[in-house]
Amino acid sequence: MVEVVPRGKDAIIIANVYDQGVGSEAVRPAQQAAWSKITRHRRVIIAGDMNAHSKRWNPRATRPRNHTFGERLIEEENLFVWNTEEATRIAPGAMNHSIIDLTLSSPNMELNWCLLGEVATGSYHELIAWEVLGTPSMSTNTSTEMIGWDISGWDSTKEEDEEGRRKAEERRQKARE
Numbered sequence: 521m522v523e524v525v526p527r528g529k530d531a532i533i534i535a536n537v538y539d540q541g542v543g544s545e546a547v548r549p550a551q552q553a554a555w556s557k558i559t560r561h562r563r564v565i566i567a568g569d570m571n572a573h574s575k576r577w578n579p580r581a582t583r584p585r586n587h588t589f590g591e592r593l594i595e596e597e598n599l600f601v602w603n604t605e606e607a608t609r610i611a612p613g614a615m616n617h618s619i620i621d622l623t624l625s626s627p628n629m630e631l632n633w634c635l636l637g638e639v640a641t642g643s644y645h646e647l648i649a650w651e652v653l654g655t656p657s658m659s660t661n662t663s664t665e666m667i668g669w670d671i672s673g674w675d676s677t678k679e680e681d682e683e684g685r686r687k688a689e690e691r692r693q694k695a696r697e
Contacts, residue, residue: 521558532629532652533561537568539589551589559597559626565652566599566624569645577601578619590622599624602633602650611644623650630654 521535535558539550550568558564574587576594594601601624608621623633629652636647 526652530562533558533564535564535566535568537566537570539568539570539572539586541571548589555593555597559599562626563629564626565629565631565650566593567622567648567650569620570622571620573616573618573620577603577622578617579605580617581619582616594624598627600627600629602631604633604635606635606637606646608635608646608648609644610646621645621648623648 521533523531523533525531535553537550539548541548558566570586570590572584572586572590573581574584574591575581576587576591593599601622603619603622605619607617607619609618611618623631625631632651632653634649636649639647641647
């Protein structure tokens with residue numbers, strides 16, 4: 521775990537997870553972390569190999585496996601899953617669509633997230649790149665429950681929206697480079 525303090529901004533806690541079973545342990549080491557203390561910070565990103573299959577982050581998962589910890593972490597700590605439906609682990613002869621490498625964040629974070637599939641990693645896992653963009657706009661309606669980003673001002677015909685999409689694509693291209 522590392523704390524990053526961008527100039528003039530609140531700290532961001534970044535936790536790297538490798539949720540692997542060790543011997544006959546009933547609880548994996550990553551599951552023993554004090555996640556409620558880690559996530560109590562205003563801004564947190566949890567990323568890594570969860571070694572778990574769940575329809576929660578992979579609608580194509582055929583059967584859940586080792587999913588309880590990840591699902592509970594997402595629900596209890598109110599985390600957002602940044603993964604798309606792209607497989608994050610592609611092994612030769614694999615019979616399933618595998619998304620076991622996750623990028624999660626507190627809901628007040630906005631990330632630019634992508635897979636860098638053309639980059640050789642020396643493993644079956646895809647390289648994931650993400651960039652912290654800022655804090656998303658909060659909805660101005662009267663509801664106290666945040667159910668997503670405020671998209672009320674978006675208009676796909678507006679020039680600035682096109683400019684925003686172009687800039688996001690440029691950031692993705694830079695991340696790939």
